[in-house]
Amino acid sequence: MGGPNANWNRSRDEKLGEKSLSKLEPSGVPLKEDDIEKQKVLTVTYHPNTKYAWATGVAVGEFLKGLKAGVITGSKCDECGRIVVPPRLFCEWCFRRTENWVKLPDTGSVNTFSVSYITADTTRVKEPLIPAVIEIDGTSGAGFLHFIGGVKPDQLKIGMRVKASWVDASKRQGSITDIKHFAPSER
């Protein structure tokens, strides 16, 4: 590379060569949370604009509309008769369009679960979160994720009967969180 700065660049490179990178003394300043909390160092906090909007699609749109009304909606395939929840627009077994929405009971059984002492943003909690896959009664081979509540972790069992615990009708927003959690129920 030529240009007016070519000579200057060369002399800088020679100087760098004398003092190889490995010989440069480290100059980092380790900081602890306490240093920041006690304002030993100045800090700036920043929350970028990370808003998003997500189109639910037809089937999930139908599902969320149902939740607002306190109903769990599935889709039924007219070809194989299988009912899945959350509903989808096609049957992945028959490759048929499935627009036959069916109202399902808000009861089911636990397919699998996990006991978590940290939240999604890694905050530690004393009362564990229990995410689980619930198989809603009347469906086959499909379940959806929700939390289990009102039960001690050592009482959890795969296959245990659960029922949806709903948010008050006036406060429902057409969201999966319109169901607070699934709680154990006797059959």
Next chain:
Amino acid sequence: MNPTSSKVEGDFPVYFRYTAGIAGERFLREIKDNGKLVASRCVKCNLNYLPPRIYCERCMSKLEEYVEVANHGTVETVTTCTQDSDGKTFPEPVTVALVRFPLAHGGLIHKTKGQLAIGDNVRVVFKEKAKRIGSILDIEHFEKVA
């Protein structure tokens, strides 16, 4: 779009916390405590870096000497913004200028009081001491001087 489709809105909880670094910390503390601008000096290259940094970008020397910079300078360039970085319209347009300072290498970008033109002489107006928090916003704006 099919009428049964709907949208879900949300916001990711992404929060950043920045520190200013050794030279940035010194710079901000001089503003906060003393209402002064400082640059870091490379004796070898005879350059005063503003805002200060801890290495000379020419000779790679570690810079540990700080010198006071005059709090008045010259407008190098100026622009008027009508939107913030998210594209949201400001209630009032905001004019920002890059100001260079005598004997300093670099410059500062900040809001201006009123409209300014390239070449205008300006001074740095600091917030009153009790209101300073150790931020670049401890500088209120650049103000034109006769």
